[in-house]
Amino acid sequence: MRILCGQVITPDEVIDRAVITIDDGKVIGVGPADGSPVDIDAPDKTAAPGFIDIHIHGAAGHEVTDGTVEAIRGMSAHIAANGVTSWLPTVLTNPWPTVRTAVSSIAQAMQEGSGGAEVLGAHLEGPYLNPSKTGAQPPDSLRPPLCGELARELGDLTSIVKYIAVACELPGAMDLIRELVSMGINVSIAHTEASYEEAQLAFDAGATSLTHIFNAMRPLHHREPGVLGAALHDDRVITELIWDNFHVHEAVARLVVKVKGPDRVALISDSVSACGLSDGNYFLGGQQIRVEGGLARLMNGTIAGSTITLDQAVRNAAKYFPIQDVIKMATIAPARSTGAADRKGRIAPSFDADIVLLNPGLSVDTVFLKGKIFKK
Ligand SMILES: [Zn+2]
The missing domain is CATH 3.20.20.140 (Metal-dependent hydrolases)
Structure with missing residues (x-):
C-alpha cells in the first residue's frame, strides 16, 4: 500500500508531499512523491507515527x-x-x-x-x-x-x-x-x-x-x-x-x-x-x-x-x-x-506501520495499525 500525504513527520525529519509504502504491516519506504500511483491520496493530511x-x-x-x-x-x-x-x-x-x-x-x-x-x-x-x-x-x-x-x-x-x-x-x-x-x-x-x-x-x-x-x-x-x-x-x-x-x-x-x-x-x-x-x-x-x-x-x-x-x-x-x-x-x-x-515510534523502513493521519487542526483523521486502517 502507498499513502501520499501533504507532510510526513518521521519524526527525524519532515518531508513535504511524501509517500509512505507499506507491506505486510511494516513500513518499507518513505520519500518524496514521484508521481507513481498511490492507494490513498491525502494531500491535506499530516502523517505521523502512531x-x-x-x-x-x-x-x-x-x-x-x-x-x-x-x-x-x-x-x-x-x-x-x-x-x-x-x-x-x-x-x-x-x-x-x-x-x-x-x-x-x-x-x-x-x-x-x-x-x-x-x-x-x-x-x-x-x-x-x-x-x-x-x-x-x-x-x-x-x-x-x-x-x-x-x-x-x-x-x-x-x-x-x-x-x-x-x-x-x-x-x-x-x-x-x-x-x-x-x-x-x-x-x-x-x-x-x-x-x-x-x-x-x-x-x-x-x-x-x-x-x-x-x-x-x-x-x-x-x-x-x-x-x-x-x-x-x-x-x-x-x-x-x-x-x-x-x-x-x-x-x-x-x-x-x-x-x-x-x-x-x-x-x-x-x-x-x-x-x-x-x-x-x-x-x-x-x-x-x-x-x-x-x-x-x-x-x-x-x-x-x-x-x-x-x-x-x-x-x-x-x-x-x-x-x-x-x-x-x-x-x-x-x-x-x-x-x-x-x-x-518512527515512520521508517522495518518499523511497524503504525501511523496516524492528522487534519490541519491536528485532530485525528485515520489510524493505521500495522498497515491496516483501524475501525472502531
Ligand atoms: Zn498513574
Whole structure:
C-alpha cells in the first residue's frame, strides 16, 4: 500500500508531499512523491507515527484493575480511535492478587490481540511508593521495597512487566532498582520525597524515568533541588508529562520541554475510566472519584488522573512547539521506555506501520495499525 500525504513527520525529519509504502504491516519506504500511483491520496493530511501512551489506568468506562481482557480491549479500541497505536496498561497500587489478575489480562491481550492499540506490556505504578506522596494511589496496599518480591508474586507473568514506578528514597529501594533494571524493566522514580542526592543515586543505579513530573513529588527548591532538579539535569532521564493544562501549568510544561528537549519528554495521559465519557462519579482502583469539567479528583479533592487522550496533549503542546518536536514527545521518547524502540515510534523502513493521519487542526483523521486502517 502507498499513502501520499501533504507532510510526513518521521519524526527525524519532515518531508513535504511524501509517500509512505507499506507491506505486510511494516513500513518499507518513505520519500518524496514521484508521481507513481498511490492507494490513498491525502494531500491535506499530516502523517505521523502512531502515538505511544505509557501511562493509562482507564478509558471508556474500563479500568486496567478490572482484571479482564474485555477491559483491556475496550481501552485499546478507545485510544486507537484517538491516535494511540501502542500502550502500556498501567496498574494502580493494589493488593498483589489484584495486580496479578490485571497483569494476566494484559498478557492475554498481548497473546490473543487487543482489538485496537497494541499492548506492549504492563506498567506497575507501585507498590513501592512513599506513603507521604500517595496522590490517588490507594495507601493501604503500599509496600516497602523488597528484592525478589515481584518475581515471587507474579511468577511467569513477571516478563510482562516493562515499566515500574519506585520511590527511590525508601529503605532497600536502591537494591530493588538494580534488581529490576537487571531484569530489563524500565524503572521510573515516582510518588517520592527523594532529595537531589538520593535521586542522583537512583539514576546511577539505572532508573531512567520520572513519573508525571511535578506531581506527587517534593517540589523544586533553589537550595534543595530534590528529585526534580536531578531529573531535569540528567540526560539519561526521560520525564513523563501530563500536558492537560491542569496537572502542570502550561508555562511549567514549556519549561520542562525547553530544559529536557523533546527527545526526553514523554507525553502521557494518566487517564482514568472517565476518559471519553461525561462528567460524573466513577471509580479508580476501587476508590470513588468525581469528574467535573473533565477534571478527575478523589472525593477529598486530590487530583486523580486525567480524562484526556494523547491527541489532546499533542494539540496542547503544539501551541508552543514545532509539530516535529511535539510528535517526538508522543512517539520516540515514550518508545524508549517500552523496550520496543526498534520497531515503534518512527515512520521508517522495518518499523511497524503504525501511523496516524492528522487534519490541519491536528485532530485525528485515520489510524493505521500495522498497515491496516483501524475501525472502531
Ligand atoms: Zn498513574
